[in-house]
Amino acid sequence: xxxxxxxxxxxGAHYGLADWLAQRFTAGVMIVYTLYALAILLWHGGLDHAAxxxxxASQFFRVATFLFVLALxxxxxxxxxxxxxxxxxxxxxxxxxxxxIIAALVAYAGWTIGILWGGGR
Amino acid sequence: xxxTQRPAxxxxxxxxxxxxxxxPVPAIVSILHRASGALLFVxxxxxxxxxxxxxxxxxxxxxxxxAVMAHPLAKLVALALAWAYLHHLFAGxxxxxxxxxxxxxxxxxxxxxxxxxAAALLLTLVVAIRLW
Numbered sequence: 001x002x003x004x005x006x007x008x009x010x011x012g013a014h015y016g017l018a019d020w021l022a023q024r025f026t027a028g029v030m031i032v033y034t035l036y037a038l039a040i041l042l043w044h045g046g047l048d049h050a051a052x053x054x055x056x057a058s059q060f061f062r063v064a065t066f067l068f069v070l071a072l073x074x075x076x077x078x079x080x081x082x083x084x085x086x087x088x089x090x091x092x093x094x095x096x097x098x099x100x101i102i103a104a105l106v107a108y109a110g111w112t113i114g115i116l117w118g119g120g121r
Numbered sequence: 122x123x124x125t126q127r128p129a130x131x132x133x134x135x136x137x138x139x140x141x142x143x144x145p146v147p148a149i150v151s152i153l154h155r156a157s158g159a160l161l162f163v164x165x166x167x168x169x170x171x172x173x174x175x176x177x178x179x180x181x182x183x184x185x186x187x188a189v190m191a192h193p194l195a196k197l198v199a200l201a202l203a204w205a206y207l208h209h210l211f212a213g214x215x216x217x218x219x220x221x222x223x224x225x226x227x228x229x230x231x232x233x234x235x236x237x238x239a240a241a242l243l244l245t246l247v248v249a250i251r252l253w
Contacts, residue, residue, distance in 0.1 A: 024216075024217060024220070027213050027217070031210070031214075034210070049176070049180050049183040049184075052176060052177065052183070053177060056177055072166065073166075076158075076161070076162045076166065079155075079158045079159075079162070080158075080159070080162055083155065083158075083159060101162075108166055108167070108170060111170050111174075112170060112173075114174075115170065115173050115174045115177060
């Protein structure tokens with residue numbers, strides 16, 4: 001216990017303020033998109049496939065959606081890392097777990113690009 | 122001041138049975154903020170992307186997406202995710218207000234926590250009515 005204050009351990013984020021700020025900024029992006037998308041849905045009173053498809057044919061809406069997903073991914077990373085730092089103490093488990101979380105989030109980003117710009121395939 | 126003379130290495134008695142400690146509303150809102158966030162990561166993001174993909178790919182996949190979402194179990198999952206999103210959103214807005222030193226005294230903090238709880242549940246009810 002005494003050595004814990006003297007030796008440095010490879011734990012923790014060490015850039016708390018930047019993360020605190022990023023968590024709030026990404027939340028703001030998601031709030032704006034959520035209200036925007038909700039307004040569109042309520043305005044149309046539900047969308048059939050053609051109208052839904054037409055909405056996503058707009059480059060602006062695609063970029064806005066991509067921005068939302070990127071904000072979501074960064075937001076989720078900060079949150080999930082905090083959770084692993086709080087509850088998963090052994091580094092041998094925590095680091096692979098964090099690696100898996102990063103891998104999943106990067107894969108989600110790729111998947112999103114495929115959905116938005118991949119022509120549906 | 123006897124407590125300050127206690128040797129640092131002598132373990133202090135710790136009682137942290139989380140299921141026995143009575144938690145105030147802000148504590149419950151706080152842990153649900155975290156739990157809802159975890160749920161949104163584990164289930165929410167893949168479900169969102171799957172839904173987006175299925176609903177956009179083709180009229181046929183859109184139809185099968187609607188068919189899947191008509192199942193009561195799928196509706197239940199969607200409802201749970203809707204609650205998680207709403208609770209997480211409102212709890213986050215409460216944090217943003219508190220960051221700006223709004224409502225950080227004990228009484229307003231308890232009231233806003235209760236409001237987060239109620240607003241999320243109420244809007245989840247609206248989603249439930251819309252789903253069924």
